[in-house]
Amino acid sequence: MPTLAHFLAVAGCLLGLGLFAVLTRRNIVGILLGAELILNAAALNFVAFEHFGDHALGGQVFAVFIIVIAACEAAIALAIMLQVYRSFRTIDTTRLTSLKF
């Protein structure tokens, strides 16, 4: 019978894996994928607390806003990445070392 702690443990593991992806990936898209994992972990936490709490509804609303903000952030980050690719012909963060093109 899964309790609240089970769901929080899954969310915690998602957070850890997302953090590992953000810290070790060299590709910009790889870092963005890690950030998406972290956002999903936080949203899962919110929804789990609402379900096992007293249904105060703040949790699900916040998860909706997390989805909205994640979509905005992905769009802007990928637009920037496309411009960087056009200017520098690489999206490897270890090679993007100067601010000036």
Place this chain on the structure above:
Amino acid sequence: MPSLDAVAFWSLASLTLGSAGGVAFSRNIIRATLSLLGTLMGVAGFYAMLSADFLAASQVLIYVGGTLTLILFAVMLTARMSEPDQTNPSVGAPIAFAAVAALLVVLGRTLELADFPEAAPVAAPSTARLGHGLLGEFLLPFELGSVLLLGALIGAVVLARRAVKRAWERG
């Protein structure tokens, strides 16, 4: 015979965490992006288990159908097909592993020591409540969210366009 709840939970957890492992550890960036699909589907299944049915549907529609498709487009536009495994984890992997392990130990200890209620409520649909909440108590964040979406839309179009030379600048 384990309960249906437990079977659903463990299968969704293995799908989610296995795909998240693929996102974090896969050497091929295209495989990592497609593993995110599995993770998002698993999280949508968790939302359905936690009586967030509208959230599960919008997770699949918006996150998978929108955000993941966008990321896949960007990956396909910028990945060099001759070297598909160009995203090796850098030399920071052991340090990152230690930091993440420390974080997980702290979180696990907190979960152990915390005093959570044991009652597991029944999952019930919550779309009507969510709708009333978004247009009632949470109206201001809802409107600000639309403004944010408009700004992101315009910003992404402006950021991603090629430099446009006006007729008088071409000389």
